[in-house]
Amino acid sequence: MASSGTATHKFNPHFTQTVINATGPNVSPRLRKITTSFIQHLHDFARENEITVDEWMAGLELMNEAGRMSNDRRNEGQLLCDIFGLESLVDEITYKLASDAKDEPTATAILGPFWRKDAPMKKMGDTIVSGIESTDRTWMHGIVTDFTTGKPVEGAVLDVWHTAPNGLYEQQDPNQPDMNLRGRFTTGKDGKYNFYCLRPVPYPIPFDGPAGRVIQALGRHPYRPAHIHFILTAPGYKPIVTQIFDRNSKYIDDDAVFAVKDSLIVDFKPYQADPKADFELPYDFRMATFEDAKKHSIVGSNEDGA
Template identity: 40%
Template sequence: MNHISIEQKLISREEDVTPTVLRAMQNTTDARLKELVTSLVTHLHAFVGETRPTEAEFEYGLRWIAALGHHTNDFNNEVVLAADVLGISTLIDLINNDGMQGETMSALLGPFYRGAAPICASGDCIARSDTPGAGLYFTGRVTGVNGQPIADASLDVWQASPVGLYENQDETQDDFNLRGKFTTDADGRFHFVSVKPAGYPVPTDGPVGDLLRAQNREPMRPAHIHFIVSAPGHKTLITQIFADSLEALVGDVVFGAKKQIVGNFVRYDEPHPDYPGVAAPFFTCDYEFKLVEGTPCFPVPPISGKKG
């Protein structure tokens, strides 16, 4: 039997650190926690060994991580934003939602989901304050992967305004402007009125902005509308429907745009009888969301309040 003496357990050189730390965690009783932290330590130590940071670089890195927490509050989640711009959120999304069962492709939740959106009737307008911009008439249907309509499915909807700000970022917008929750009818259908969203820069006044500037990266997201679609007996779908150019989609700073969830936004330059009350110019979009069977599970909102 290989016994390690107390003296041999002391760290005296670089190569001793990783095995010593891993031994210290061997008594972890939660098997999944043990697997995760063991892999985390192994890869972090390998990263440090490969890149060999200076002490000044290490201290700066720790300050940057701490700043993520300092910039996270009721109306901004810098930690989620960091995971987004590093591509981690999209990687987690694709690991857990590959879209291979015929369901609608998912997309990352993003840092601006509040939850508790006002309940709306089908056809309601979610622009609760004076929100200049081209009107949008969004129609849709929720079905299973077999095409059967899902009645009483819930759709939580939120989007940025045409000036590129979510209401929690903008003191001039009413509380919960451009947010609402809808329910499908017996045929799985729903519709709502809004304004066409615009692309926007992610917040750059915190440590994530510092990183993007250091990398000479543009902070832009393409125009999109967020949806959380849920129904009993089905896996909850978190996705975005995109409305922008191919260049903007490819340049998405959080790598969230996927071709399967680009909507067909049709422009009308004159009033149309099929869309009463919607002034021209306006856009329409019709999209069918397909849910796979499973257990509904809802995300914890990254933010809970409104700025101002």
């Protein structure tokens, strides 16, 4: 990368400082730091690449269009961030565990744009699949434990969602029942959970908006490897937003939104013991109390900032 100094000399050398200095005296240190750095990077980017008015306008139109497409059911701005790896990066930054910790809670992964609140509350052993014939029926089960004590976590709510075999989430697909392939399960004293779902498939991110156009312009494929999304919450514990990925899925090494982590790769095992399932998927989750999370710097160092 050219340093900002190289590219600056042609242009007004005081301009960036003028914009930075416009920030008022009573702004919090955190907001001032972020704003100053944002302005510096934004201006350096423009100067280093000698961005023209037409190029800027093209980027701006992309941004405005993404905003216009975004609503309760779709977040195109988020998708734009995702294809540039930003959501995965801030996820890593926010939840990074201090490297000297002996054990680790379950790793996090990006939320993605398809989560919906108020997924149906289910009972253990229920299925989240409705109206889909499949040979990828999966029996998922495991236990939620405290990552320091190893004890079961009671009252943990596991919020799960994944795509249908056609690669679409229910809100993208008028042919699926509302809230299909979504559910919430609450653990009892034993911390255990189990339910039926499907073995998911790789799918392309939505292609009909700015993010799709960018992916295409950059000569990239739009596919995500097969994965299941989770949010885990429990009283006194730090929530975990994560995904698990099918080891044998195409694109496992080449996720369009850069979310795969080694510790989140899982194996779907062929399963004969249950006529209602074709695969078994055992997976345990480890949660950290807020106290432990703080002790091990799992939360971002600036959580108390502005």
